Amino acid sequence: MTPRADVVVIGGGQAGLAAGYHLRRLGVDFVILDAQSTPGGAWQHTWDSLHLFSPAAFSSLPGRLMPAQPEEEYPDAVHVVAYLRDYEKRYELDVRRTVRVLGVHRDGQLLRVETDSGTWHARAVISATGTWWHPFLPAVPGRGHFGGRQLHTVEYRRPQDFAGRRVIVVGGGNSGAQIAADLAYDTELTWVTQRPPRFLADDIDGRALFDAATARRRALDAGRTDTGGVASLGDIVAVPPVRAARDAGLLTAAPIFTRLTRGGAEWADGTRAEADAIIWCTGFRPALSHLAPLQLRGPRGHIATAGTRAQDEPRLHLLGYGDWTGPASATLIGVGRPARDAAREIAALLDARHG
Structure with a gap:
């Protein structure tokens, strides 16, 4: 029997977990498919000395404060992995591992999610695969x-x-x-x-960056002058x-x-x-190859969104890829609000179709 869920979340890192938290609160049936064999998303693959830009209290997912790390003002990646593992367990989020999504297809009233371990059918999909898996290398002569x-x-x-x-x-x-x-x-x-x-000035950390990104998004949404956001600071x-x-x-x-x-x-x-x-150290691009069958990319490879929702496929939401899917949505502290908005939109969509 083909497995089904009202919502399939692709990716079990911080964005996928935040989505799961809000979907669970709304009583929406969902499953999270994660290609990694253990919890922690990309944080379990970073360099040894990597630390967060913000203290633990300002690096938390919705509903659960990150505990402070002893003797560390800015927690390291190992601490973040432990936090994400605890978060997943605390909220009993249904994460299936190890499942690699190969493609998302339209299938009548449903979206068909093909994976290396079977096919799922869903009424909506949240793509939360991040960017870590798609490193960018510039074309440099020689x-x-x-x-x-x-x-x-x-x-x-x-x-x-x-x-x-x-x-x-x-x-x-x-x-x-x-x-x-x-x-x-x-x-x-x-x-x-x-x-x-x-x-940036030595006293600026992730808290100020999140505030700057949020202020920029609010200004743009209100039709005011672009504040420049984080880029204006350094x-x-x-x-x-x-x-x-x-x-x-x-x-x-x-x-x-x-x-x-x-x-x-x-x-x-x-x-x-x-x-x-x-x-x-030349950055990343969104890891979106699994969405290619939907043919949503524009001339420059960008998927047009309204908030987190794909403009040309209302059953699809993109979460955690950067400011174009929510202010600071690629950060722990920033992903909570767009995850909440995506969950609410999806719940309303499902209710309307049930009605």
């Missing part, structure tokens, strides 16, 4: 000719793996700054950025390890190189930097 090791943020774990080596870190965002700070002491580091690094949160490396003079960025060579990087003026490894 990238295929470089003779050393190349890896993306998702593959980096610890500085000891590169001790004594020549490493180029590419990227001027938080990941680039944090990994550069990680490597600054025991490697021959070259940090390159597209534009000069913009550090690009890099000065978490303690980044601050320490910066203040020690170890985080001096060079402009982006012109091309790669077999032995390293080269700039337009002929300057060269030899390298044993290049770490691309």
